[in-house]
Amino acid sequence: MPSTMKAAPLALAALLLASHAAAADEQVVKIGVSGPLSGPNAFAGKDDENGVRLAVEELNAQKIKVGGKTVRFELVSEDDQGDPKAGVNVAQKFVDAGVKYVLGPYNSGVAIPASRIYNDAGVLMSTVGTNPKITQGGYGTVFRIVASDTQVGGSVANYAAKDLKIKNIGVIDDRTAFGQGIADEFTRRAKAAGMNVVGREFTNDKASDFSAILTALKAKRVDAIFFGGYAPQAAPMARQMKQFGMTAKLLGGDTLCSPEMAKLGGDAVGDNVRCAQAGAILEKQAAGPAFIAKFKARFKRDPDVYAPSFYDQTMFIAQSMKTANSVEPAKVNAALRSGSYQGVVGTYAYDPAGNLKKTTVTVYTFKNGALSPLASY
Known part of the structure; x- marks a missing residue:
C-alpha cells in the first residue's frame, strides 16, 4: 500500500480528534428573540432582532470564555405576532428548546402572560414592554430594559x-x-x-x-x-x-x-x-455614532427605537456570564441584578423588581x- 494511502486515514483521524476537542471546549448559549415579525409592527420586531443579532455576531467574534470554555451564542427568533396567545406559545417553544435567555417581547400585552412561563422555567426575560404590571408580578427573572409607562x-x-x-x-x-x-x-x-x-x-x-x-x-x-x-x-x-x-x-x-x-x-x-x-439622545452618546454606523453597515438601514437597547442588554448578559463565570441563568441573574453596564444608550442597573434604577426620557x-x-x- 502506498504511503500516501496510509497517511489519509491518519489525517482524517487527527482531524476528527481536533474537531471533537474543539467541540468539548465550546458551549452553546441560545438567545431567543420574541417579537412581531409579521403584521403592522413587524418593522419594530425586525429592528429588535437586528439589535440582538449584531451583539451576538460581535460576541461570537470575540470568542469569550466562561468557566474555561468558549461561549458560542446562537440566535433563535420567533414571531409572536404581537398577540398574547401566540406569545405564550413562543414562550413554551423556547422553554422546550432549552433557551435560557429571551430578549423581548416587544408588546406589553404579550410580555405580561409570557413572563409567568419564563419565570416558572427559570428563563431570563428582558423586555421593552412598558406597562408597569410586567414587573409587578413578583417574578425574579424579568428585566425591563427601558423606561416604564x-x-x-x-x-x-x-x-x-x-x-x-x-x-x-x-x-x-x-x-x-x-x-x-x-x-x-x-x-x-x-x-x-x-x-x-x-x-x-x-x-x-x-x-x-x-x-x-x-x-x-x-x-x-x-x-x-x-x-x-x-x-x-x-x-x-x-x-x-x-x-x-x-x-x-x-x-x-x-x-x-x-x-x-x-x-x-x-x-x-x-x-x-x-x-x-x-434613553438619552443616541447621536450624542459617546458610543452612539459608532453604533449607528455599524448597524447601518450590517443591515443597510438606520436603527429604529429599540435596537440599541436590545444590543446593550445582550452585551450586559454576556458581561454577567463572565462575572459569574457561568452560563447558568440563576447565577447570571444574580450578576445582572448586582452589577451595572455602560451601554450605547446609557447605564443599565436594575432594582429588585427588574426595573432600571435610573433612565433618561x-x-x-x-x-x-x-x-x-x-x-x-
Missing part, C-alpha cells in the same frame, strides 16, 4: 404642561396593555399638572379610520391629543387630523418615536407630533421625516 407618560405630561402650555387635551388609547397603560398614566399626570382632560376615547390596534373620534375631540376644542398606541395607527391619525384642519398637537410615547411614523404619515408628520422615548418631534430631539428629563 410611569416614567414616559409622566415626562410627556410634564412637557405638555410646562413647554407646550396645553390647557385642554383629549386622550385616545388602543385598548392594548401598552396603549391603555401609558394613556392612564398620562391622564393621571396631566390632571396633576393642571391640564383639563376633556375627552377619553378608544380605538383598537387594527383601526385606520379615526374620523368619529377626531370629530368628537375637535368639537371640544382640544389643544392636543395624547395617543396611547402604535405608529401604524398614529400615522393615519395624524393624516386625518390634518384633513380635518386640526391644529392640535399629537402626543405619544416611545412607539410614536419611530421612522415608521414619518414613512406612513408623510407630510402630516412634523412639528405637530411630539413623542417621548426612553427624551422628547422628540419630526423634522424632514427624521426624529429631532427637543428635551431630556
Whole structure:
C-alpha cells in the first residue's frame, strides 16, 4: 500500500480528534428573540432582532470564555405576532428548546402572560414592554430594559404642561396593555399638572379610520391629543387630523418615536407630533455614532427605537456570564441584578423588581421625516 494511502486515514483521524476537542471546549448559549415579525409592527420586531443579532455576531467574534470554555451564542427568533396567545406559545417553544435567555417581547400585552412561563422555567426575560404590571408580578427573572409607562407618560405630561402650555387635551388609547397603560398614566399626570382632560376615547390596534373620534375631540376644542398606541395607527391619525384642519398637537410615547411614523404619515408628520422615548439622545452618546454606523453597515438601514437597547442588554448578559463565570441563568441573574453596564444608550442597573434604577426620557418631534430631539428629563 502506498504511503500516501496510509497517511489519509491518519489525517482524517487527527482531524476528527481536533474537531471533537474543539467541540468539548465550546458551549452553546441560545438567545431567543420574541417579537412581531409579521403584521403592522413587524418593522419594530425586525429592528429588535437586528439589535440582538449584531451583539451576538460581535460576541461570537470575540470568542469569550466562561468557566474555561468558549461561549458560542446562537440566535433563535420567533414571531409572536404581537398577540398574547401566540406569545405564550413562543414562550413554551423556547422553554422546550432549552433557551435560557429571551430578549423581548416587544408588546406589553404579550410580555405580561409570557413572563409567568419564563419565570416558572427559570428563563431570563428582558423586555421593552412598558406597562408597569410586567414587573409587578413578583417574578425574579424579568428585566425591563427601558423606561416604564410611569416614567414616559409622566415626562410627556410634564412637557405638555410646562413647554407646550396645553390647557385642554383629549386622550385616545388602543385598548392594548401598552396603549391603555401609558394613556392612564398620562391622564393621571396631566390632571396633576393642571391640564383639563376633556375627552377619553378608544380605538383598537387594527383601526385606520379615526374620523368619529377626531370629530368628537375637535368639537371640544382640544389643544392636543395624547395617543396611547402604535405608529401604524398614529400615522393615519395624524393624516386625518390634518384633513380635518386640526391644529392640535399629537402626543405619544416611545412607539410614536419611530421612522415608521414619518414613512406612513408623510407630510402630516412634523412639528405637530411630539413623542417621548426612553434613553438619552443616541447621536450624542459617546458610543452612539459608532453604533449607528455599524448597524447601518450590517443591515443597510438606520436603527429604529429599540435596537440599541436590545444590543446593550445582550452585551450586559454576556458581561454577567463572565462575572459569574457561568452560563447558568440563576447565577447570571444574580450578576445582572448586582452589577451595572455602560451601554450605547446609557447605564443599565436594575432594582429588585427588574426595573432600571435610573433612565433618561427624551422628547422628540419630526423634522424632514427624521426624529429631532427637543428635551431630556
